[in-house]
Amino acid sequence: MARTNDDVAAMLEEYADLLAITGGPDFKIRVYQKAARSIGAHVTDIAGYDTTELRQIPNVGESIARKVAGYLRSGTVPQLEELRGRIPAGVRALTRIPALGPKRAMALHQRLGVDSPESLEAAIHAGALHGLPGFGEKTEENLLHGIALLRDAGERVHLGVAMPLAEDIVTALRAVEGCHRCGYAGSLRRMKDTIGDIDIVATSNRPKVLMSAFVALSQVTEVILHGDTKTSVRTGQGLQVDLRVVPPDAWGAAMQYFTGAKAHNIRTREIAVHRKLKLSEYGLFDAVTDELIVSKTEEEVYQRLGLPWIPPTLREDIGEIEAALAGELPDLVTEEDVRGDLHTHTELTDGHASLEEMVAAAAERGYAYYGVTDHGPKLYMQQMTLDKALAQRERVRELDGTSGLRLLHGVELNIDPDGDVDWPPDVLAGFDVCVASVHSHFDLPQDRTTRRLVRAAEHPCVNIIGHPSARLIGRRPPIDADWDEVFQACARSGTALEINAFPDRLDLAAELIRRARRYGVKFAVDSDSHAVGHLANLRYGIGTAQRGWLTADDVINTWPLDRLTAFLRKKQAAGVSRP
Template sequence: MARSNDDAAEMLREFAELLAISGGPDCKVRVYEKAARSVAGYPADIAELDEKALRKIPDVGSHTARKILEYFDTGSVGELTTLRKQVPPGLRTLVTVPGLGPKHAHQVYEELGITSVDGLLHALHEHRLRELRGWGEKSEDNLARSLREAHSAGGRVQLGYALDLASQLLYRISGLPQVRLAAYAGSLRRMRDTVGDIDLLVAAVDAEPIMADVAGLPMVARVLAHGPTKTSVLTTTGVQVDVRVVDPSVWGAAMLYFTGSKPHNIQVRELAVRAGLKLSEYGLFDVATGRLIVAETEEEVYQRLGLPWIPPTLREGTGEVEAALEGRLPSLADIGDIRGDLHTHTDLTDGVASLTEMVAAAKKHRYEYYAITDHAPLLWMQRMTTEKALEQRRRIRALERTAGITLLHGTELNIQPDGSLDWDEEFLSTFDIVVASVHSRFRQSREEMTARVLRAIEHPCVHVIGHPTGRLIGSRPPVDLDHDAVFRAAARTGTALEINSSPERLDLDGDLVRRARHFGVRFAVSTDAHAVPHLDYLRFGVATAQRGWAGPDDVINTYSEARLRRFLREKSRALTRR
């Protein structure tokens, strides 16, 4: 279920968005944006807080606190309802266009009368945007590129959003008395980085009440199809959800059938055909007699076909069936193997929680070690200095004495366009761990970007390359890199590549992880957390590692503290010996 903090934060974000669209003052827009970030990242549940307690949350003033209380008391906010009526629905749609944003949406509405995506596309085709104040040929081209990229995504949503929506639906469905089991299947169970339709599977003898309940859920905007055992709905956020009910006796066969990708299912069905069997969502049958052989569990179905159980994250038809037949399935890294998080932020830079709050949250995750890696000076808007970094280090060392967890003082450096980094080698050598990431100039040529990243990899103090391709799913494409050159260098120098667990990044993705493994690359599955709830993103990163066939030994934060420190020391030694 969504946390009350998340609901309130979404309300505040909508306030900021509608104010920006309607031409409200920038200062007021920023107030709501900052409050939304703070509320979303606040570690405690805010639903029971009074106004005085709410005002103790950073960036939440008395005016905002009263709106939050009104929202929890009544389920709506009067001022927000008024704003919604003032903003044309088509204009709100424009805000969802990647690369446009509320202020530019208001501008094209006011100056060109554009109220739809079709109208925006027509204006782009006629090159009318470049004539507006603050626009030009380049910004118009960038918007057109963003629209093309969004179109190529096919209307898919990020994994984290899909999982949250599926969890809310399953919570409601699982509470019905007829339901024995309920779970998500499809690409969501395979933990793909984006999800189209959400597939929910329910085990029950009596399907009719479940179908009726699904059709009447408050988050349902429209019923697309309604049958005795399957109902398809469109949610208020535009995501299609298909709910299927099967008899509990065939649960395993149905889960296998509705989880696997098309290539995986074809391969498994071909195995059945060669054995004189037929596989469907209703079970594994003997073709000659029509007799049901197995159906209750996935393990039984796979076993009868001569296969071990194949983890859902591998079911993509990319060699997992052949590996299973030959006994070569990898032992995958699991969330229980992770001993610490190696990339996190605090409110010293762009995080919203304090050092103490983040460390306390890490301890609740039962981590053996935990790294604080706030931004470095060349990301100038974070206002980091050498003095601030040293003061944070003193605080970390003092906190470590009572925290009951090993704390690593790190930094996230900025890989500049020429590959240079923030601090000199002497100062960088004093950090426990150094992450280096690209944060700007994402459209350099392949040669320039590859040289840029390689220079950081070769630096003796850089242990991890953060979010290596720089992508933001649905809004920013990956940088143009010679991946093989990067992988070879990372393996040779002992530099880990990050699998960033943020659901808007998941970078490296599963395909690149698998490719990098062939070069002997090691990975750091980290959250890049900027708030306490972000530490829970780890499950997305681990799933991505699994999709890349990564085992525990491939992931450096499965190592014991002693082994991790040896790995970090070996980087500088390896380059020093060269």
Template sequence: MPVVNADIASELDKVADLLEIEGANPFRVRAYRQAARLVGSLPRSVAEMVAAGDDLDALPGIGQDLAGKIALIATGKHLPLLDELEREVPPGITALLALPGLGPKRVHALHEALGIDSIDKLAAAAKSGQLHTVAGFGPGIEARLVRALAEGAGQAQRVKLATAEQVAEPLLRHLRGADGVLQVEIAGSYRRRRETVGDLDIVASAEPGKPVMDRFAGYEDVAEVTERGTTRSTIVLRNGLQVDLRVVAPESFGAALLYFTGSKAHNIALRQIAMARNLKLNEYGLFSGAKRLAGATEQDLYERLGLTMVPPELREDQGEIDASRQKRLPHLVTLDDIRGDLHMHTTASDGHDSILAMARAAQALGRAYIAITDHSKHVAVTHGLDAARLARQIDEIDRLNAGLKDFTVLKAIEVDILEDGSLDLPDRILRRLDLVVGAVHSAFDLPRGQQTARLLKAMDNPLLNILAHPTGRLINARPGYAVDIEAVMRGARERGCHLELNAQPDRLDLNDTSCRLAKELGLKVAISTDAHATTQLGHMRFGIDQARRGWLEPGDVLNAASLADLRRMLRRDVPAV
């Protein structure tokens, strides 16, 4: 059975979690974390690399020992180190990591102080008020944990879009190779590009009597076939993801794709429009009595209902029906609109590749400019830059730009916003930069008003241009910190600042709702990869997905502008228009 990169990254992250819970050397933990992040972002299958005999230790930051472990996982074998760690760590303890605010260090502290090794024991300790006796656990985190447990935290989670993509796309290619298959598409929340996916819905059309279901059920990554029929089958993949396949006649393919793409609310709105015209809309087509009026394509269905076709990302019944009827649908931003990337890291801090390597990789993707935004010094684990090291990097970039053709590297920094709202580096060095990106990496637990004031104060500094990952959330791992995001957006607009949509699949921060609010407020958004390696520059597409769900058009996106226009919009004394 194939082992996808997400599987390997998950195993490496699990090793890092267990090592950290045991209190292992932080540098060893970090090596596994970085390896997981690198593997998860590689565009090529690691299993294919191993099969081809490629040297994995040629990957940045991967030594010979770690390369051997990755190869072992990629070939479907158990990692002895992981087996050993799982024997040493109580089996219920890793489930605690799914709870908000509980990283490996806090889980280790709970286990050491109170012997907590399961969600049930945590719930009992929280209920009895024992948690605040553990260092680092105040009333705030205790209350959040109690609330999270009451809301079902720790139960099965939806799969991140990027993880689902790694298993969905090979399955889609497998089905397209089936004898007699005419069309196959993934529908559901995956097609709407939601940031997480509960399961996969696949719609296909095929010639009569062809063995499509046999090919589906026989896919090598199938763990279980739970339903088998001539028009519908359900499988569960090895990673636990459920997949439903529906096979329809070609004349119904568009109707089935529309129906199973959803959302449910969007479909109900369309059916109501059909009913008002004395028509019937279902997964087989649009009918007047027994006569099929449309169904082969989604385009025909929308047109028959008096609408322009709604892009899948907008199908949430949040105003898209009226916009379609009035021909006011936005011309959504696409990957081709992106001219540059304004957030990435190099070997100067916690990245894997040099400035030149990042520049060449970005140029190969069609970008005209990038900003190098290594970390500032506040978070020690990132090996961030102080003023002296940043000054040397500024000179390095100037020398590099002198030799580049039709491409520009912008001098920048991801500077930490400290708890009091000040910036981690002095203004005298920040003034030498083309761009300053500010970010919160500490004191996530501040009250909402204080956290909001912190961000607004940071933006009071006229040298700050973009607020990165504005809520600090990590999907399925950490909720965003308490903040009045609308107040932050209004404050940014008033000050001539911009907000980032961080395209890292673990973040996708801003969310789609906040993107739409930014558009309504006239606040431009920078869609940035936050890449820590050349392989992560391709994450831009996930940011584009999120931006489209937020109704953003090219004019709403800071880095869809030319370099000259970007420089103008970065000037704090010139409002962005």
């Protein structure tokens, strides 16, 4: 079930879209978009807020507060209903066609009665657009292409798809003659869990050479636009890749410009304007004389705006500007802080490598400790038994300490629909670490799912709730729980929440991490590796932890071993009663 805030944000976005289609003033459209973002990013649920409370939220003033309060009460907003009455829903859908915006969507609707992508396609084939001002032959062609693209929707891809592709392209471009620097920016650098397109920034004094090399890459199947400083292509899997080339001295300004979410960039450019400056991808300039002030590094750009450097993973305009101004940016956890992995598998259950191979790979990564957590017996297809687990424990103890790596023998338990787990407490007490996860029954009603997770968290032997929402990005929605209640149970019982680093999970998601953190919950960033190559996925989990504003102190597997083991044992020692 969508949270109230997301529901209200969607309502305000629709209002902004309909304003744009009806030709409303730009500043008004922007304000509704800004209010939608602020409410979407607001950490507490606004259900039950009155207008006074609503107005405390940035970009929510008298008028929007009144609309939202009315919406919370009655589920409707008269002004929105009025616009909906004038603009069929399909006209808003038209603006999702690439290269067709609100202005021309409205023109098509008014002049031809077009009210959906399907009716636009029919109108083009019928020749109805001939003679319509602003719609030439080439435009018709582009619109048909856009409709086709929309139809077999190039879905957003997860980090595990986008990152390797971006790294390949960056590597190829760095080898091109005249390329000074090259890197990826955009949502990929912000480590967003899904990526709509890839932004690449390069510096060179000979941009044309780079552009030619770019469009000639083997991954490229279509050139969308091809200019001297900006070129966009589409890859075989339908992903758009943009390359921007700027002069070598503009590297910092360009990376700043192309990394931030749009909202973050608007904020930084507004700050520039207030200081009589102008910020673009070429640098920070004096607004009056147009004289260049800084451009070489991101640090310089932020510094001249009166801000500390803001880590890419925070650049969403969800409070990082305010935190930066107040000197309260979190000291984010990094991959270097991580001392071990606490959720991994071997071929004893569904892993693809032996215990020895996994341990060697973990040692290679320089970990201080490493948890082996094969599945418990309740996941029947894995055929786990207590004897097998105990035999594995003996082997783990033999390997412990070799290559300087302390091994923890653990288990990934299955949380059943009632919140119970595989083995009785006396068996579980023998494990060094217990992860417990949901693997089935994903669509229970909210109250049952909440109780299920709360009971698992309160179990005296469960240390970590694995992939807590059980989502699979693009394939399975998160389970529906009252997360605030779950987070409180975790904080109360000393149970950590996992940030599962598998790129199609990234679970918990950043928004829920930010909410959980407010209750004082601790986290474990784990790879859930089923093969040696998966250990490196941890970086995606760290990116997600950063997007959740976590510091190393929030993440138990950055702690020294003695602090970690104290945390893992504390529950049982405290004798938390079995629910």
